[in-house]
Amino acid sequence: MKMLKRSLPGRTLLLTAALAVLALTGLAARPAAAEELAKNLFGAKKLPALAAPQSIGFYSKGCFAGGVAIPLDGPKWEVMRPSRNRRWGHPTMIALIEKLSRDAAADGWPGLLVGDISQPRGGPMLSGHASHQIGLDADIWLTPMPDRKLSIEQRENMSATLLVDEKTHLVKDALWVPGHMRLLRRAASYAEVERILVNPGIKKKLCDTVKGDRAWLRKVRPFWGHDYHFHIRIGCQPGSPNCKAQENTAPGDGCDQSLAWWFTEEPWRPNKNPDGPKARDVMTMASLPAACQAVLDGPDPASAEAVTYYGDGVPVAAAPVLTKAPSPARASASGAAALPASVSAFAATPEIGIPLPRPRPGN
Structure with missing residues (x-):
């Protein structure tokens, strides 16, 4: 995705000053409270940390700063389960979802129903996902957007369409349409x-039906669940030196013995300890990268609207970062709380060509 550089209007320069203060390279964070469950602390945050965008740690063990929200409604998308407040991500992730909505519409898909992306500051979630912690994961429903605007109540309660038979683990042919393949290919x-996670039955359907170019199937990986949505994962982005990359996918289209394994008994054997705690239920701040404490403590933006990404297809580059911290008066004027002295070791990061929110008139 080509990033176009634009300077941000005057009001956003104040936000840029706050980004410089909270830039996460060279962090010296205060000690974490080991007894705290990280999911409770991150789950309580309603807004992102006002900072230069940066993913920290791994997809299932980390956090992120400088997140932006996708609007609840777009020309070709609607956000589902809005009460969860999981429509936040790294700006590149949000820009990519918006781009996918436009490109998929050009391919004939009615529009995207956007599921969980991340919490405002990432980290372990109160429920659900093990990953989605560093702003680089997003779920997209395999149900097309209806031709009418869904109410908030409908978005909270509408059931998704399950495309896979729970007994055979195969796609229900009556529900599968060519548009599903085109949507996954476009993503x-x-x-x-780097990866698109789908149910093994969906992967098999693609392996059995895709003609011509099959190179893109390498990115489509089978995994438990994912029978009503697919999971997009992008790689670590520039400006995130503490982001831990995942291993490369294996060569080939994945339509081999590794897929056949999913249609044996082994993957579906009952869990020997179904009531055992999940990682999120025992993960404390001490379990996460040290920088996540500063992300947790970082200042809020003025509002969710102030950091909602209205890219309209034109990502906006970060404005030049100031080389010194703003005065307390300017930080207060920007709506950001003064940072504690314990994070004064933040160093300014260089300008990076990644999208930031485009302020709307009056913001």
Whole structure:
């Protein structure tokens, strides 16, 4: 995705000053409270940390700063389960979802129903996902957007369509349409995307039916669940030196013995300890990268609207970062709380060409 550089209007320069203060390279964070469950602390945050965008740690053990929200409604998308407040991500992730909505519409898909992306500051979630912690994961429903605007109540309660038979683990042919394949192929076409997780039955359907170019199937990986949505994962982005990359996918299209394994008994054997605690239920701040404490303590933006990404297809580059921290008066004027002295070791990061929110008139 080509990033176009634009300077941000005057009001956003104050936000840029706050970004410089909270830039996360060279962090010296205060000690974490080991007894705290990280999911409770991150789950309580309603807004992102006002900072230069940066993913910290691994997809299932980390956090992120400088997140932006996708609007609840777009020309070709609607956000589902809005009460969860999981429509936040790294700006590159949000820009990619908006781009996918436009490109998929051009391919004939009615529009995206956007599921969980991340919490405002990432970290372990109160429920659900093990990953989605560093702003680089997003779930997209395999149900097309209706031709009418869904109410908030409908978005909270509407059931998704399950495309896979729970007994055979095969796709229900009556529900599968060519548009599903085109949507997944389009998502896999972006260079930023490293993996797309789908149910093994969906992977098999693609292996059995895709003709011509099959190279994109390498990115589509089978995994438990994912029978009503697919999971997009992008790689670590520039400006995130503490982001831990995942291993590369294996060569080939994945339509081999590794897929056949999913249709044996082994993957579906009952869990020997179904009531055992999940990682999120025992993970404390001490379990996460040290920088996540500063992300947790970082200042809020003025509002969710102030950091909602209205890219309209034109990502905006970060403005030049100031080389010194703003005065307390300017930080207060920007709506950001003064940072504690314990994070004064933040160093300014260089300008990076990644999208930031485009302020709307009056913001």
